[in-house]
Amino acid sequence: MAKINAPVRNKEELEVEIIDLSYQAMGVAKVDNYPLFIADTLPGEKVMVKVTKTTKNFGYARVLAYLKKSPDRVENPKQKYMQTGIAPLGHLKYEAQLQFKQKLIQDLLKKAHLDLSVDQTLGMEPPYGYRNKAQVPVRQVRGQLEIGFFKQNSHDFLPLENFMIQDKRIDEVLLAVRDILRFYRTPAYNEEHHNGVIRHILVRRGYYSKEVMVVLVTRTKDLRQAKEIAQKIQEQCPDVVSVLHNINDKKTNVILGQETRLLAGKETITDTLNGLSFEIGAQSFYQVNPVQTEKLYNEAIKRAGLTGNETVIDAYCGIGTISLNMAKHAKKVYGVEIVPQAIKDAKENAKRNYLAHNTEFEVGDAESWMAKWQAQGIKPDVIMVDPPRKGLTESLIESATQMAPRKIVYISCNPATLVRDLQQFKDCGYEVTQPILPVDQFPQTTHVESVTVLERKK
Numbered sequence: 001m002a003k004i005n006a007p008v009r010n011k012e013e014l015e016v017e018i019i020d021l022s023y024q025a026m027g028v029a030k031v032d033n034y035p036l037f038i039a040d041t042l043p044g045e046k047v048m049v050k051v052t053k054t055t056k057n058f059g060y061a062r063v064l065a066y067l068k069k070s071p072d073r074v075e076n077p078k079q080k081y082m083q084t085g086i087a088p089l090g091h092l093k094y095e096a097q098l099q100f101k102q103k104l105i106q107d108l109l110k111k112a113h114l115d116l117s118v119d120q121t122l123g124m125e126p127p128y129g130y131r132n133k134a135q136v137p138v139r140q141v142r143g144q145l146e147i148g149f150f151k152q153n154s155h156d157f158l159p160l161e162n163f164m165i166q167d168k169r170i171d172e173v174l175l176a177v178r179d180i181l182r183f184y185r186t187p188a189y190n191e192e193h194h195n196g197v198i199r200h201i202l203v204r205r206g207y208y209s210k211e212v213m214v215v216l217v218t219r220t221k222d223l224r225q226a227k228e229i230a231q232k233i234q235e236q237c238p239d240v241v242s243v244l245h246n247i248n249d250k251k252t253n254v255i256l257g258q259e260t261r262l263l264a265g266k267e268t269i270t271d272t273l274n275g276l277s278f279e280i281g282a283q284s285f286y287q288v289n290p291v292q293t294e295k296l297y298n299e300a301i302k303r304a305g306l307t308g309n310e311t312v313i314d315a316y317c318g319i320g321t322i323s324l325n326m327a328k329h330a331k332k333v334y335g336v337e338i339v340p341q342a343i344k345d346a347k348e349n350a351k352r353n354y355l356a357h358n359t360e361f362e363v364g365d366a367e368s369w370m371a372k373w374q375a376q377g378i379k380p381d382v383i384m385v386d387p388p389r390k391g392l393t394e395s396l397i398e399s400a401t402q403m404a405p406r407k408i409v410y411i412s413c414n415p416a417t418l419v420r421d422l423q424q425f426k427d428c429g430y431e432v433t434q435p436i437l438p439v440d441q442f443p444q445t446t447h448v449e450s451v452t453v454l455e456r457k458k
């Protein structure tokens with residue numbers, strides 16, 4: 001890209017038109033080809049802005065006044081939600097959010113000169129109240145214990161009562177727990193001084209089972225009147241079947257510590273996904289949008305074209321949710337995952353669902369296991385990959401394609417690394433044979449999940 005000298009000065013006020021929306025949900029305007037990123041603006045809007053920062057290649061500005069608003073703007077969304085980062089797309093109509101996610105992939109493909117089509121994003125209704133897990137910070141505000149959220153990239157704490165994208169029942173339980181903690185005068189954590197007691201409240205709820213788990217995360221080893229607090233929680237919320245106490249005494253952003261104690265009820269809750277049963281602990285990884293996860297898995301499995309005779313590899317398998325779904329339709333499924341506890345859970349889940357006979361799970365790096373399986377002469381018909389945001393490595397793509405599966409199904413949570421990896425798959429003789437399908441796993445946010453099918457060139 002040619003070097004540009006900023007045509008605007010810091011603190012300059014000017015009128016601009018928004019022409020695009022960045023992947024971080026910032027409106028984009030151009031001044032003599034120089035991009036300005038402006039929060040809380042949408043394509044088609046005209047705004048008076050004040051420049052807040054300039055760099056060599058782009059700048060930032062903030063809105064002084066809206067001169068023309070977009071018909072896609074949701075008026076009066078609770079401003080707090082956007083600020084906190086809970087719902088950075090909350091100011092955009094849902095239909096337009098789905099189009100934004102489709103376009104984001106389309107634009108990246110175009111940039112990479114990949115001529116591929118992208119289907120409309122598979123959305124959900126209503127696009128709120130979908131999260132089955134909440135982990136909210138607890139702080140003391142004006143002498144009172146509050147639950148809330150931190151503004152994006154800051155330490156500014158905002159008390160909240162309606163979290164918008166969480167299961168409504170989870171919000172009710174959170175408020176009940178907050179009031180019980182107030183009643184017992186339990187001190188909230190103070191980050192600055194690293195004192196106080198309650199750091200976070202974590203609540204999980206089974207979408208089908210309706211079972212609720214509450215985890216009280218404290219800085220201190222002891223939680224005064226812990227048993228009484230747990231009892232009160234269960235009295236007021238009879239659907240809470242598990243109350244746990246987790247200890248995290250570190251100065252860290254990581255929410256849970258290593259030690260968890262049972263205060264009341266049982267250690268885990270159960271839930272089902274596509275009819276399969278899963279046991280979920282305080283620390284377990286479990287997809288947070290159950291409705292869309294079922295759709296995502298079903299679309300991925302449909303595209304894999306399983307008939308019951310296939311050998312399948314599920315790389316990056318987590319607790320085995322996709323592997324077990326596929327095991328119902330395949331001869332044999334091999335799963336690999338780097339987190340040992342997740343593989344322990346995957347094996348338990350296989351037994352629980354009577355699928356241990358045709359599944360094998362390994363702890364380790366997907367890349368090395370792919371090479372090991374290849375050396376053992378395993379010939380997969382289908383390889384499913386669901387990597388973290390950084391995508392696949394070159395050597396994983398090499399080993400996967402050298403095993404010559406008929407199909408590779410790629411579930412991606414980051415379109416940028418997906419597009420990069422598709423270029424390498426192309427060089428290794430695999431082509432995309434169906435339109436890429438975005439599935440909206442996280443409405444009101446900028447996250448883009450998608451399913452892509454690759455097949456070996458004839």
Ligand SMILES: C[S@@+](CC[C@H](N)C(=O)[O-])C[C@H]1O[C@@H](n2cnc3c(N)ncnc32)[C@H](O)[C@@H]1O
Pocket residue numbers: 285286287315316317318319320321322336337338339342364365366367386387388413
């Ligand atoms: C996007 S999640 C997918 C989880 C699972 N497929 C699901 O749907 O629940 C990616 C998973 O890859 C795992 N992971 C990260 N790096 C890995 C690696 N090098 N080898 C194997 N697994 C890895 C993570 O621990 C995480 O569980």
